Amino acid sequence: MTSTPTSPETAGLLVLGSGPAGVHAATAYVRAGGSGPVVLLSADRDEPYQRPPLSKSVLAGEDAPEPTPVLEDDEDLAAFAQVDLRLGTRVASVDTGSRRVGTDGGGSLSYDRLVVATGASPVELDGVEAGARVFPLRTLEHGKQLVEALGTASSAVVVGSGFIGCEAAASLAGRGVRTTLVTPEPAPQAARLGDWAGERIAAWLRDAGVELRTEREVTAIGAPATVRLDDDSEVAADLVLVAVGVAPSTGLLGSSLTTEDDRVLVEASMQTSDERVWAAGDVAKSQHPVAGRALSVEHWYDAEAMGRTAGRNAAAYGTGAEREEWSEVPGFWSDIGEHTLKYSAWGDGYDHAETVDHGEGAFTVWYADAAGRLVGVLTHERDEDYERGSELMAEGATLAQATGSGSTGSGS
Ligand SMILES: Cc1cc2nc3c(=O)[nH]c(=O)nc-3n(C[C@H](O)[C@H](O)[C@H](O)COP(=O)(O)OP(=O)(O)OC[C@H]3O[C@@H](n4cnc5c(N)ncnc54)[C@H](O)[C@@H]3O)c2cc1C
Incomplete structure (x- = not known):
């Protein structure tokens, strides 16, 4: 393979992932005058898009499952236009010794500096029968598949009562789908937010028309879409949406970087245990100067901010410039039907x-x-x-x- 100006063999900065962390890392690096070509490899096939609408307006049928752009600022857009974006490219391995990554297709690329922003992917349930109409919801592609399936569905089961499960259940009920939410919690999000808030959310969901099956574990899902519960009851529907959490996408890293709770451990500068590698967003566990400990945060705007910090610090690497720190208090909003919750917390x-x-x-x-x-x-x-x-x-x-x-x- 020969090297061309748009296909460098060595990237000045190589970014893995086209979510908010990766896109903002690449953009910030260019805007900060980072050296060398910037290449972004992403397993996603769609142009960078926002995930939050997927469980809200898209599932509610208010918006089509089309990419909603991640960048809006004109200078960010101009900077990102200089990035060599290679979609549909899954990275299989990272060798920090030789500073080279290998892709699923057998290709490889070296880097001078690397940002890992591979996010997280949905946890799957055990005991799902082949052919069962079970859907995850993380990518735009998942959103498209769900919307298509909803074309012929009049009932759904949502498994999981985290923010995405609650949002999705309210959205489905809002579009007229008979929806049951199954959760091991006594009330949605009781473990994270407490019983009182959990009961409020439960009331909102019931008002929206969602049937709640609390304190129940799913034992199996049979085809086409029958959810078996641990009290031997069954809920039959036209499709099942599983939203039982995500696992950080660190498999490609092997043992090359220090991890904690399966996330890449980073300083507040987003630098990893390798001084030429930064990690940002859902995949990272970041030291936080205010909290005084490392935090795992899975929020859109925090991923953006961490990505910008990583990109700027990668651009400043070797220049002697002072490093920036990610020091914001994490927070996000959740729309559960007509109700908006705003939550700011260290998250642990x-x-x-x-x-x-x-x-x-x-x-x-x-x-x-x-x-x-x-x-x-x-x-x-x-x-x-x-x-x-x-x-x-x-x-x-x-x-x-x-x-x-x-x-x-x-x-x-
Ligand atoms: C339906 C839904 C609704 C949400 N709503 C909200 C909300 O309202 N508010 C909020 O704050 N947060 C929300 N979130 C969470 C938010 O989207 C995430 O915190 C955020 O996307 C994390 O950004 P990230 O860049 O770290 O990772 P991601 O957005 O997950 O991006 C990771 C990128 O890495 C790529 N990738 C993964 N593995 C590889 C590999 N091996 N090789 C190459 N590329 C790879 C992926 O294809 C993807 O492009 C929501 C999430 C979902 C799924």
Whole structure:
């Protein structure tokens, strides 16, 4: 194979993955004046697109399953136009010693610097019979397959009550599909957000027409779409959407980089255990200067921010310039039918929760650790608490400061 200007054998920066982390890493590298050609390899076949609409407007039938662009800013778009984007290219191996990656098709490419932004892929359920109409939801391709299947479906089972399961169940019910949500939790997201918030979400889902089967495990799924539960009951439907979480896509890395909880462990600069490799987004577990520990975060805008940090620091590598850090308080919004939840949290649990019911459906749940430090805030129709909660967490404030005088002074 010969090298051409658009097909370099050695990339100045090689980015793996065309999600928000990878696209923003490549863009930020170009904008920061990083040296050498930038190549982005992605297993995705579609132009970079946003995933959040898939479980919301796309599944609800309000938007077609078409790519919604990841970049909007004109300067970002101009920078990304300089990136050699190779879609439909799955990387099978990464050799950090020789600085070379191998692709599924048998090709290989060397790099000077590498950003790993391979995200995560849906966890599959055991016990699914061949031919069963079972769908995951991570990629636009999954969205297209689901929308096509919904053309002839009048009923669905959603397995899993995380944010994606709840959003998807509400969207399906909203488009007139008879929907049952099955979860081992006593209420949707009770483990993550607490019983009180879980009951609120359960009420929203029921109001939207979703039937809830709580505290039930799925034991098997038979063809065409019969979900068997651990109380020996069955729920038969036209299709099953499995949303039981994701696993970081680290298989291609072998043992080349240090990992923790199967994620690539990075400094707040996004640098991995190899000084020429950065990782960002869902695949990374990042040290956080404010939280004071490494965090696993699976949110769109945080993946973008981590990607930008990785790209800029990769561009600055070897120049002696000061490294940037990803230090934002993680957060995201979730649309469950007509209800929007806003959640800002370190994401690794809490010891105490304090709920404030503001009336007319609005609420705030404040979360604290054992020492009383604020570790999260969940709001519905209370944007001021969401904003203030993020600020208080950034300041290391206590639960008492959040719920009491409203003082924003530093916690001790
Ligand atoms: C349906 C849905 C709804 C969501 N809604 C929200 C929301 O409302 N708010 C929110 O904050 N977050 C939401 N998320 C989560 C958010 O989309 C993710 O946190 C975000 O996409 C992570 O970005 P990433 O770049 O790290 O990884 P990804 O977006 O997963 O991108 C990873 C990329 O790597 C590629 N890749 C993987 N393995 C390989 C390989 N071996 N070789 C080459 N390429 C590879 C993939 O093809 C993909 O292009 C949602 C996710 C889904 C699926």
